[in-house]
Amino acid sequence: MPAAVLIVDDEKNILLTLSQSLQLAGYRTELASSGQVALDVVSARPVDAVLMDVKMPDMDGLTVLARLTELKPDLPVIMMSGHGTIDTAVKATQLGARDFLEKPLARDRLLVALRNALKHQAAMEELQELRAQLGRFDMVGGGPAMQRIFSLIQRAAPSEGRVLITGENGTGKELIARALHQNSKRKGGPFVKLNCAAVPHDLIESELFGHEKGAFTGAVSVRRGKFELAHEGTLFLDEIGDMPAAMQSKLLRVLQEGELERVGGAETLKVDVRVIAATNKNLEKEIAAGRFREDLYYRINVVQIHSPPLRERREDLPDLIDTFLREACAKNGRRPLALSPDALAVMSAYDYPGNVRELRNLVERLAILCEGPVVSRTDALELLPRGRPLPPMPEPTAGGDVPASPPTVVTAPPAAEPATANTGGWKPRVDQTFREQVEDAEREIIQRVLAHTHDNVTEAARILDLERGHFYKKMKALGLRRGQSDS
Numbered sequence: 001m002p003a004a005v006l007i008v009d010d011e012k013n014i015l016l017t018l019s020q021s022l023q024l025a026g027y028r029t030e031l032a033s034s035g036q037v038a039l040d041v042v043s044a045r046p047v048d049a050v051l052m053d054v055k056m057p058d059m060d061g062l063t064v065l066a067r068l069t070e071l072k073p074d075l076p077v078i079m080m081s082g083h084g085t086i087d088t089a090v091k092a093t094q095l096g097a098r099d100f101l102e103k104p105l106a107r108d109r110l111l112v113a114l115r116n117a118l119k120h121q122a123a124m125e126e127l128q129e130l131r132a133q134l135g136r137f138d139m140v141g142g143g144p145a146m147q148r149i150f151s152l153i154q155r156a157a158p159s160e161g162r163v164l165i166t167g168e169n170g171t172g173k174e175l176i177a178r179a180l181h182q183n184s185k186r187k188g189g190p191f192v193k194l195n196c197a198a199v200p201h202d203l204i205e206s207e208l209f210g211h212e213k214g215a216f217t218g219a220v221s222v223r224r225g226k227f228e229l230a231h232e233g234t235l236f237l238d239e240i241g242d243m244p245a246a247m248q249s250k251l252l253r254v255l256q257e258g259e260l261e262r263v264g265g266a267e268t269l270k271v272d273v274r275v276i277a278a279t280n281k282n283l284e285k286e287i288a289a290g291r292f293r294e295d296l297y298y299r300i301n302v303v304q305i306h307s308p309p310l311r312e313r314r315e316d317l318p319d320l321i322d323t324f325l326r327e328a329c330a331k332n333g334r335r336p337l338a339l340s341p342d343a344l345a346v347m348s349a350y351d352y353p354g355n356v357r358e359l360r361n362l363v364e365r366l367a368i369l370c371e372g373p374v375v376s377r378t379d380a381l382e383l384l385p386r387g388r389p390l391p392p393m394p395e396p397t398a399g400g401d402v403p404a405s406p407p408t409v410v411t412a413p414p415a416a417e418p419a420t421a422n423t424g425g426w427k428p429r430v431d432q433t434f435r436e437q438v439e440d441a442e443r444e445i446i447q448r449v450l451a452h453t454h455d456n457v458t459e460a461a462r463i464l465d466l467e468r469g470h471f472y473k474k475m476k477a478l479g480l481r482r483g484q485s486d487s
Contacts, residue, residue, distance in 0.1 A: 081102065082103035154183070162255075162303070177191075328368070
């Protein structure tokens with residue numbers, strides 16, 4: 001069934017015009033001539049999205065938006081205004097609006113905004129459904145790769161089978177381990193973790209099995225090890241591929257017999273622990289090289305879950321960035337930020353060698369440094385590490401808007417050749433600093449857009465998703481002069 005859009009405006013001709021336009025695009029429409037009528041409609045029957053004016057006589061759109069957010073927190077709302085200001089757009093975003101459009105509305109821009117809002121809502125609903133099936137845990141992403149992981153968690157969690165989680169650093173292996181624990185029969189027990197690579201080789205036995213008083217220099221009291229602490233719960237052994245060989249044989253015995261002795265002790269202790277292990281190494285290659293025991297590998301690898309790198313699940317980037325951006329703004333006391341399509345294209349083209357961990361840190365840096373309220377392409381370019389290729393600049397549509405379709409992935413060229421970007425004639429030079437190269441790229445981009453708009457600065461600023469005043473300052477800083485055909 002076509003999506004139902006509630007249009008709210010006190011001007012009858014605008015209601016009819018927008019209704020006809022959306023119906024021609026395949027949507028069903030509901031009409032409301034006031035804020036109170038809009039609230040009554042949303043309370044009475046389901047709608048999929050709301051398109052609402054800010055200025056209305058009985059109740060202004062921001063007040064209605066606040067009430068809609070309380071009534072239907074997940075309902076996507078797009079605000080529109082013929083007297084839009086940055087302050088109004090910021091307030092609308094803070095109250096939960098998905099987008100803010102200026103009147104008169106460009107049909108293509110409206111349809112893109114509406115389509116994006118509905119797609120985002122559908123993805124969030126699908127993600128919530130998956131989370132409802134699996135229980136509550138901190139994992140974001142609804143793409144095919146994450147759905148496979150969710151499915152494996154759902155099947156493996158209730159069992160007692162040991163699980164081996166593989167993947168690069170920063171891909172969220174610990175989150176998968178916690179999800180397995182939280183959705184298991186042991187969820188009421190402890191979740192204990194040990195990073196095998198972070199513990200000195202001569203102390204790892206004590207960390208795992210504990211020690212008696214006087215067992216070695218510095219052992220001034222009895223200490224329980226990780227296995228004892230995880231009794232009737234889950235023990236997560238991270239980076240198990242870095243465990244020393246001597247310790248691997250002792251671990252194998254505990255896994256086989258379910259019992260251990262503390263270092264320096266003679267008493268045998270029974271432990272009931274489910275072990276989940278993780279590694280960023282190829283353990284089969286480690287076995288072939290003689291660095292990992294084959295029998296231990298088979299003991300820990302009953303079920304294997306691979307956590308893919310972020311570059312292999314780019315479809316999750318918008319949700320991840322949105323989640324991290326909201327968290328970072330709240331954490332650092334900053335007003336909410338919106339991400340422009342160009343900025344998302346830049347961030348989606350980067351490979352993130354540090355994976356989700358790197359993305360979270362970069363987004364927090366963006367939340368702290370961006371002057372907002374909209375994160376621009378320039379902000380994103382300044383955020384990313386140096387020496388990375390730039391994504392191509394999106395071409396304007398017939399209506400003058402930049403399409404919000406998924407960005408083209410840009411891969412790095414061979415190291416012997418300097419990276420180039422699809423920004424006209426600009427190419428990075430080895431004799432320039434990163435800042436100088438970015439300025440050259442910005443200068444070329446602005447010149448191309450000005451040529452496209454016949455020196456209409458207002459239209460050029462809109463295409464680049466920049467505030468007009470900021471666009472003028474950027475032109476001045478780059479030594480560009482205002483064209484004669486500005487309107």
